[in-house]
Amino acid sequence: xxxxxxxNHTYTQLQQLIDNISEGETLVLPYYFHYTDFVDLEYFxxxxxxxxxxxxxxxxxxxxxxxxxxxxxxxxxxxDDNNNRGMHxxxxxxxxxxxxxxxxxxxxxxxxxxxDLQDGYNIYTDVNLSNCGGAIYVNASASLTxxxxxxxxxxxxxxxxxxxxx
Numbered sequence: 001x002x003x004x005x006x007x008n009h010t011y012t013q014l015q016q017l018i019d020n021i022s023e024g025e026t027l028v029l030p031y032y033f034h035y036t037d038f039v040d041l042e043y044f045x046x047x048x049x050x051x052x053x054x055x056x057x058x059x060x061x062x063x064x065x066x067x068x069x070x071x072x073x074x075x076x077x078x079x080d081d082n083n084n085r086g087m088h089x090x091x092x093x094x095x096x097x098x099x100x101x102x103x104x105x106x107x108x109x110x111x112x113x114x115x116d117l118q119d120g121y122n123i124y125t126d127v128n129l130s131n132c133g134g135a136i137y138v139n140a141s142a143s144l145t146x147x148x149x150x151x152x153x154x155x156x157x158x159x160x161x162x163x164x165x166x
Contacts (some may be wrong), residue, residue: 009033011040014063015048018056026055029105034064047073047110047137053098058105058149065110067155070133074100076141102136103147110135110154 014033021027035044047070050056065071077096112134134154138144 010036011044011048011069012036015044018048018050018054021054023052023054026057028057028059029061029063030059032061032063035066035069037066037068040069044069047071047112050074050100051077051096051098053100055101055103056105057103060104062106062108064108065135065154067109067111067153069110070112070135070137071107071110071154072102072136073139074098074136074142074144075139097141097143099143099145100138101145101147102149104149106150106152107135107154108152112137112156 009032011033014029017027017029047065050072051074063071076098110133134156135151136144
């Protein structure tokens with residue numbers, strides 16, 4: 001008896017697609033994606049990471065957190081520039097603040113609270129509240145534009161509402 005698992009359309013594959021496009025490009029999703037426990041476990045507790053300025057066009061498809069994890073984590077990247085000049089070390093930190101556009105995607109069953117499924121909300125923007133934003137968490141130094149998207153059944157521990165988003 002052979003058991004075959006469908007390991008297609010996972011968060012891992014979605015992260016690979018995002019990682020493989022360049023800053024400023026558009027990724028058109030070829031199909032739906034969902035969190036898959038035995039493939040994605042331990043790699044995406046905060047969601048699939050977007051840390052560059054890109055557009056993701058869902059082409060009418062959906063992304064599901066399967067009521068287990070958040071879908072997207074949009075975050076800035078700190079670039080540490082070190083210059084060693086004599087006895088003094090000069091350190092400057094530059095922040096890459098991504099501008100992300102998400103369009104034509106249905107976000108379903110995102111959950112950033114892994115133990116208690118409360119009524120939650122979809123998107124949250126803040127610096128330190130990682131337990132907010134059932135579907136999408138946006139770091140305060142990043143920006144997000146949402147066009148023609150649908151949010152269904154997403155949950156958030158802190159119950160933060162979309163009015164605090166950019």
